[in-house]
Amino acid sequence: xxxxxxxxxxxxxxxxxxxxxxxxxxxxxxxxxxxxxxxxxxxxxxxxxxxxxxxxxxxxxxxxxxxxxxxxxxxxxxxxxxxxxxxxxxxxxxxxxxxxxxxxxxxxxxxxxxxxxxxxxxxxxxxxxxxxxxxxxxxxxxxxxxxxxxxxxxxxxxxxxxxxxxxxxxxxxxxxxxxxxxxxxxxxxxxxxxxxxxxxxxxxxxxxxxxxxxxxxxxxxxxxxxxxxxxxxxxxxxxxxxxxxxxxxxxxxxxxxxxxxxxxxxxxxxxxxxxxxxxxxxxxxxxxxxxxxxxx
Amino acid sequence: xxxxxxxxxxxxxxxxxxxxxxxxxxxxxxxxxxxxxxxxxxxxxxxxxxxxxxxxxxxxxxxxxxxxxxxxxxxxxxxxxxxxxxxxxxxxxxxxxxxxxxxxxxxxxxxxxxxxxxxxxxxxxxxxxxxxxxxxxxxxxxxxxxxxxxxxxxxxxxxxxxxxxxxxxxxxxxxxxxxxxxxxxxxxxxxxxxxxxxxxxxxxxxxxxxxxxxxxxxxxxxxxxxxxxxxxxxxxxxxxxxxxxxxxxxxxxxxxxxxxxxxxxxxxxxxxxxxxxxxxxxxxxxxxxxxxxxxxxxxxxxxxxxxxxxxxxxx
Numbered sequence: 001x002x003x004x005x006x007x008x009x010x011x012x013x014x015x016x017x018x019x020x021x022x023x024x025x026x027x028x029x030x031x032x033x034x035x036x037x038x039x040x041x042x043x044x045x046x047x048x049x050x051x052x053x054x055x056x057x058x059x060x061x062x063x064x065x066x067x068x069x070x071x072x073x074x075x076x077x078x079x080x081x082x083x084x085x086x087x088x089x090x091x092x093x094x095x096x097x098x099x100x101x102x103x104x105x106x107x108x109x110x111x112x113x114x115x116x117x118x119x120x121x122x123x124x125x126x127x128x129x130x131x132x133x134x135x136x137x138x139x140x141x142x143x144x145x146x147x148x149x150x151x152x153x154x155x156x157x158x159x160x161x162x163x164x165x166x167x168x169x170x171x172x173x174x175x176x177x178x179x180x181x182x183x184x185x186x187x188x189x190x191x192x193x194x195x196x197x198x199x200x201x202x203x204x205x206x207x208x209x210x211x212x213x214x215x216x217x218x219x220x221x222x223x224x225x226x227x228x229x230x231x232x233x234x235x236x237x238x239x240x241x242x243x244x245x246x247x248x249x250x251x252x253x254x255x256x257x258x259x260x261x262x263x264x265x266x267x268x269x270x271x272x273x274x275x276x277x278x279x280x281x282x283x284x285x286x287x288x289x290x291x292x293x294x295x296x
Numbered sequence: 297x298x299x300x301x302x303x304x305x306x307x308x309x310x311x312x313x314x315x316x317x318x319x320x321x322x323x324x325x326x327x328x329x330x331x332x333x334x335x336x337x338x339x340x341x342x343x344x345x346x347x348x349x350x351x352x353x354x355x356x357x358x359x360x361x362x363x364x365x366x367x368x369x370x371x372x373x374x375x376x377x378x379x380x381x382x383x384x385x386x387x388x389x390x391x392x393x394x395x396x397x398x399x400x401x402x403x404x405x406x407x408x409x410x411x412x413x414x415x416x417x418x419x420x421x422x423x424x425x426x427x428x429x430x431x432x433x434x435x436x437x438x439x440x441x442x443x444x445x446x447x448x449x450x451x452x453x454x455x456x457x458x459x460x461x462x463x464x465x466x467x468x469x470x471x472x473x474x475x476x477x478x479x480x481x482x483x484x485x486x487x488x489x490x491x492x493x494x495x496x497x498x499x500x501x502x503x504x505x506x507x508x509x510x511x512x513x514x515x516x517x518x519x520x521x522x523x524x525x526x527x528x529x530x531x532x533x534x535x536x537x538x539x540x541x542x543x544x545x546x547x548x549x550x551x552x553x554x555x556x557x558x559x560x561x562x563x564x565x566x567x568x569x570x571x572x573x574x575x576x577x578x579x580x581x582x583x584x585x586x587x588x589x590x591x592x593x594x595x596x597x598x599x600x601x602x603x604x605x606x607x608x609x610x611x
Contacts, residue, residue, distance in 0.1 A: 031430075134314035141548030142585055146319065149570040149578040150326045152333075226439055230552055233441045236570045246441075253445060267442045271434075278433055 025287045032283035038276025045089055046096035053086035057243040066259050076261035078252065084265050091243040091266065095273070098155065098238070099224035102162025107217050109163065110170025111209070115201045117171065118178030129175070132168035140165045144227060145236065153236045158228060165227075166220045173216050177209045211288035218281035222274050229270045245270050300601055308594050312586070316368075319582050320361050323575045324353075333573050334377045347377070351576070364579070373580045378572040383580045387562070391584060394554070394561035396470055398546055400481040405488040406539065412489070413496025414528065420501050428497075432490035440549050444483040444556035451479060461558040480557040484549045488542050495538050499531040506530075533603055540596030547585055 026032045045052075055061065065081035067073055075084035117125045135143065144161045151157040181187060182205065190204045231237025232246025240247060245266040252263030327333045331347040347353075351374075352360055367374065373383040416428040435443070452460035464473045503509070504527060512522045551563035558564070562581060569577040 130314070134311055134318060137311045137315050137590060138318070138582070138586060139544040139547045139589060141551060142582060145551070145566060145570050146322050146578060146582050147326075149573055149575065150322050152327075152573060153570070229439055230441065233439070234552065234555055234567050236567060246439075249441060249445070256445075256449075263445065267445065271438050271442055274436075274439075275434055278436060282433065 022284075022287055026280065026283055029283055031279050035276040035279025035283070038272060039280060042092060042273050042276070043096065046092040049089045049093050053083075053089045055083040055086040057087050057090045058082060058241045059086075069261055075265040076259060078259050078262040079255045084248075084262050087243040087248060088245070088265050088269050091245045091248065091269070094238065094242060094244050095225055095228060095270075098158055098228045099162065099221060102159050102228075103166065103217060103221045103224045105159075105163040106166035106220060107170055107213065110167045111174050111206075111213060113167065114171040114174025115178055115205060115209070118175035119182055119201060119205060125175075128171075132171060135168050136172075140169075140223075141227070141230075144231065148231070148236050153231075153239060155238050155242075158231060158237045161231075162224050162227060166224070170213075170216055170220065173212055174209050177212050178205055181205060181208045215281055215284045215288060218277060218284055222277035222281060225270065225274050225277070297601065301598065304594060304597055308590050312590055315586050315590075316365060316583065317361065319579060319586070320364060323579050323582075324360060324364075325357065327573075327575065330575060334575055350374075368580070368583055374576050376569075376574055376577045378569070378574040378577070383577055386565070386577075387580055387584060390560060390562045390565045393464070393473075393559065394550060394563065396473060397477055397480055397484070397550060397554070397559065397561055400474075400477045401484045401488070401546060401550075402539075402542075404481055405485040405492065405542075408485075409489045409492035410496050410532065413493040414500055414531075416493065417497040417500025417504070417531070418523065420504075425497075428493065432493055435486050435490040438486075440483055440487060440552040441556050443486050444480070444553055447479050447483055448556075463558055464560065476557075476559070480553045480559055483556065484546065484553045487549050488545055491545060492538055492542055496531065500527065503527045503531040533600065536600045536603060537596055539599075540593045543589060543592040543596075547589060 026036055060081045061077065061083065062081070064073070064077050066079055067077040069076040073083050073085060075088060077083055078087075113128060117128045138146070143165050147161045147164060148157050151160065187200070187204050190200060195204070228237060228244070229246035229249070232244040232248075233250045235247075235250060238244040238247055240251070248266035249263055249270070252259065252266065256263050324330055330351065330353055331344045332339070334347055335343055352363055355363070371384055373387070375381070376383050376386065379386065412428055412432075416425040419425045448460050451457045458479045459476050460479075461476075464476050509522060509527060512526055513519070517525075550561065551566055553559070554561045554563035555567055562585065565577070566581050568574075569581060
């Protein structure tokens with residue numbers, strides 16, 4: 001028992017060291033450094049948006065509708081006289097919470113299911129994987145729309161949709177990693193030692209899934225931003241008057257001849273954030289050496 | 297070969313059954329009072345009772361499921377509650393339009409994507425490759441509605457080359473509709489393009505590392521022959537399965553693209569149905585899409601098997 005404990009103490013600094021190394025490699029490559037910078041800025045804006053936005057998201061500034069970008073209104077104002085810059089800033093939090101929390105739920109649920117399914121094997125694994133195969137027989141976007149039609153469009157529905165759509169995908173990735181490591185010597189040794197089930201899953205096997213999990217989480221996050229924005233644009237996601245970026249594009253589009261900036265600003269915001277996350281996840285794949293069959 | 301085919305077909309049918317159960321549960325059981333959802337909050341008790349009767353909502357769930365599947369198979373798809381019309385003719389007409397758009401998209405996307413992927417793969421880490429990688433990464437980052445809106449601005453309003461919306465008459469012929477199809481197809485193509493090209497690229501790079509390439513080169517075959525006769529043949533084989541995966545992307549891409557261009561296809565009907573929470577219409581649209589998706593996958597698998605001697609010859 002004492003030996004295991006000392007091993008864990010040793011393992012901890014090694015892991016943080018590895019994290020630092022990965023970060024260093026990310027920042028050395030110009031493309032992924034740019035991606036990381038975009039993500040950090042986006043994250044900060046999402047956190048402090050309400051304090052730095054000059055106007056409220058739905059504050060109609062009297063007598064200043066349809067104004068072109070100026071010092072007063074960096075991204076102009078929309079047809080209702082709302083400050084587009086403020087709305088984009090405040091919308092960042094929406095995107096981060098919906099896409100971020102949705103992805104987080106999917107990653108946690110997918111990891112647990114993937115670990116249990118892969119480690120346990122047998123009929124349980126068979127049933128879970130067949131069920132997930134059938135869920136994945138529906139293209140992700142279709143499943144999202146199906147759920148939204150059934151639950152009715154709202155913020156909570158969007159959150160649930162992201163979690164439900166991405167859980168099976170994460171679970172499959174984790175499971176295939178588990179299948180690769182569960183017959184390794186150190187895992188067998190721990191089992192023979194009589195370690196408890198949670199210990200086996202989370203202490204022995206889980207660390208090996210971390211590289212694949214990191215890449216998958218980054219990838220899912222960028223798809224989730226995409227999904228939230230697309231659903232908003234289609235009018236079946238977050239409902240007005242939220243400053244959701246996709247929704248803003250839809251509203252801006254209706255008045256594109258009068259206020260093109262109200263369309264361009266949120267569209268550019270979506271594009272920049274998704275490209276930033278993609279640059280990071282793309283580089284992570286090669287740093288962490290994810291085998292080809294787990295890449296998508 | 298036949299045994300492989302039959303096994304795949306059986307697997308497909310099983311998947312369809314499970315998927316149809318999922319669709320049924322999501323649309324019949326998840327929303328709670330289905331009749332209420334369809335008619336909205338203001339509807340009278342009598343109307344709700346009538347819908348409940350029409351859909352057989354008072355039967356036990358398994359009975360409802362069997363009824364629903366039977367109806368779908370024999371073509372009794374019921375009424376859409378938001379348009380008050382038969383669902384079957386509505387969906388088939390929109391399906392035809394969506395398929396026209398899908399065909400144009402694939403015809404544009406596949407040759408171009410394979411060409412770019414091969415070009416990038418053969419020039420790994422040279423400037424051509426970097427250019428293609430950066431361009432495709434940027435395109436992947438742009439949602440279809442953003443690229444679509446940019447294309448409309450440039451080519452419809454800027455140069456006046458194509459119509460900005462694709463409001464074709466419901467039964468327009470293919471060539472009559474073609475001008476309105478170009479912009480939406482290009483929009484849908486861009487995402488596919490980036491995705492397929494990246495996969496083809498990594499296939500070519502993998503293949504170039506194989507020992508047989510060196511052998512072929514060492515025995516004096518010209519580079520061009522090695523690439524065309526050996527490398528591409530092997531590298532493009534996996535691209536066939538990519539085609540199947542891209543059908544899935546195409547399905548989601550087209551839903552957005554059709555809405556950007558107001559094109560009267562299944563995707564626009566789908567959003568209309570979700571917006572009105574027209575559950576019977578949603579069910580029919582999902583089932584049709586899943587069927588197409590599943591059979592496209594089967595076809596791609598078959599093509600792969602036909603082209604791959606390991607599967608074609610081995611039992």
